Amino acid sequence: MTKLLCILWACALLGPVASAADDLAVVVNKSNAVENLTKAELRKIILGDQAAWTGGKKVTVVLRAAGQPDRAGVLKSVCGMGEDEFAQHQMQASFNGGNTSAPKVAASDEAVRTAVASTPGAIGFLRTADLDDSVRAVPVDGLAAGQDGYKVKSAK
């Protein structure tokens, strides 16, 4: 009985904890002057409600392919949507005359980094271990990836 309680206690402790390793840094092209993004702004960008950066540069969202945990995590933690809801949102936004640019699909984290580094208005999501100086990480609501309370997470 004691063992069972210990196991349950351990599961309760370990299960729901989202570690900093799951944090996805928001990365932009180094020429982008944005200093901070709120989660609401990030949501607008991903959903195509904000088509340009301050200064007029066109926003290009780069996401991993459907089914990848990083993409699922971004959609869930930022937009509160699953893949089906996101697809329907995109379809309806286009039907309503909205932004016609669907997010670009990158085949790997390296591809995300390359695309963001080479496209002036691009924004993507990378694990902190995949960051390098070719792109610039932007805090979300004043928090950098890895800090307590950071909200952009990969799905498990």
Next chain:
Amino acid sequence: MLIEIGVISRYAVASLVAATVGCALALAQTADADAPGDKDVPVKALLKRIEELEASQRLMQQKIDQLTGASTSQSPVQPRPPVTAAPVVEQAADSASDEEHVTTLGPLKLQAFGDFEFGRPWFEQSLPGGLAGTTNSFTVGDFDLFTNTRISDHLNVLGELLVTSDFTNETSIEIDRMLLTYTANDYFQISFGKYNTAIGYYTNAFHRAHFFQTAISRPIMFADEDDGGILPVHNIGITATGKIPSGALGLHWVAEVANGRSETAAEPIQNFTDENNRKALNFALYSRPAWLPGFQVGASFYVDKIYPFTAPAMRETIPSAHIVYVGGKLEWLNEMAVLTHSVLDSSRVYHTVTSYSQVSWGFGRTRPYFRYDYQNAAASDPILGSLGRDNGPSAGVERRLSRFLVIKGQYGWLTVARQTTGALDGQLAFAF
């Protein structure tokens, strides 16, 4: 056999020679690389070759983007990416797994929506005086062909072609929307063509695709002009919109000038010619606050002059207001408009109220809903008086069977001219 051996021998000798030469070159290169002073030469050559390949790849990507209408062509003057990888980014539209419903014809992307129903053809297409038809009719709904295609960085074309039928059982084809849009930035966008007037929320959120709507039919308030709807939901002219710098308030503006609608012709939508020089004007303001995604509150004001055959000329004004919330679970829509006809050079004024309220809650893929429609035309209004009062509740369930298929069932009551009729209806709505 000898010949075969000879052939094999020749291949073996050739392979041996090639291998020897290859090894020699490799050794020479290694030796060169090790040689002080000369070691940068092959590295530079390789870097140059990589740059050439990257430049070539960028050009190819640009050509692919031009051919497919993709919008992220990379400028040749952009800095070289530090990591050299194979082509890494592709348009989601090109990804079969993501948007299989999109057909690409050159730069043109097509979508279509359709629906099939069983029951009694419902509210929004009710005839004056009451519902008609049997309670077990099979109904082919709308076939809605749609494109929203970017043709340059700032221009895109939106077209919606509708094949539809009504209580006459005849099928008609009409352009529901056709717009050339210039987008300067988030704050200014202008469109020319046929559009849904920015009165309220519903008509510009769902247009004619039953696939996106929770309920089986549109609210009576937003019935098409052809189906007896009292609001000018379509217009031909110029519509401009944009954001207003307002921080978390998320304010947007809309301004429209259009032909307005005819009160003399059989077709109320003035697609081709305006029967008078007066233009209809519409202004709208709405807020989508950043702190509550899915919430929208707004108002609009429409004004026109109309010249019916059987009545004196009138000024038509339509103030409207809406407050809606569309979240992952809760959908809550409330809208009202007051259509006022003021006889010119007279004090006679007629008010017609039209409204609805709808609420639904999503349980996974299933979403039960309830709606109440209310419309009351002023009895003495020379144009709308015969419509009287239409009102009633309807309730149903929507279930998303897949990303592109929805099934709905609904039961509703509609009171028209003090006669209440109930109707059960089912619908399959799909996107492809």
